[in-house]
Each structure stands twice: as C-alpha cells, then as structure tokens.
Amino acid sequence: MIMNRYGRAAFTHWREHLSHRYGTLPDPLAYFTQLGIAAERQAGELRDAMVLAGTPADGETEEQRSHRIVSVGYEADRVVLHELTRPPAAAFPDGTNPVRGIAVPTSPS
Secondary structure (H helix, E strand, O other), X not given: OOOOHHHHHHHHHHHHHOHHHHOOOOOHHHHHHHHHHHHHHHHHHHXXXXXHHOOOOOXXXXXXXXXXXXXXXXXXXXXXXXXXXXXXXXXXXXXXXOOOOOEOXXXXX
16 A cells, blocks of 8 residues: 555654654554555544534635635645644553544554
C-alpha cells in the first residue's frame, strides 16, 4: 500500500519533531500508512458533517455553494492534519483520538 498525503504529513512531522516517539515505532511506514487511511476517512466524514451543518439559506448561488464546499474541505483537512501531529499518548485506550475520533493504529500490521 502507498502512504497517502495525510500519512506522509504525519510521518514527516513525527520524524522531524517527535523523533523520540517516532523511534519507538517498530514499522513507521506501516503505522503511518494505516494512520493516513484512517485520517482520510475521518476528513471525509468531517467534511460531510460540516457541509450539512452549513446548509445554506434559500438564495445561495451555485458559485457560492461551490466556494462554501471547497472552504469546508480545506477546514476539515486542517483539523485532521493538526490531529495527526499529536503523539499516540493523546489517544484513548480504544485507539481513538479524543478530539476528532481519528483511529490511531496501536500496532502496524
């Protein structure tokens, strides 16, 4: 499997800024590949929820709607990418992140 952009972002950040935690991972490539998959799913779910929560009032043009959806997508990505930079110690025992519910793999497979 190829690591997606979420996994690459977390991989790079951890390797550069959390080297003590990064060094404890038995297989960083597998870990961040799995983390990226979970983050991509979470970003999509968050994006969908944010679009629905921001359902426009009557009169929104197609251009305004398109701009709103793109903006929501950027915000969802920003939130998820921020969460990926947190070490797994911030996770609950069930492996979810307490802020956004991103599943943090406990052991790469």
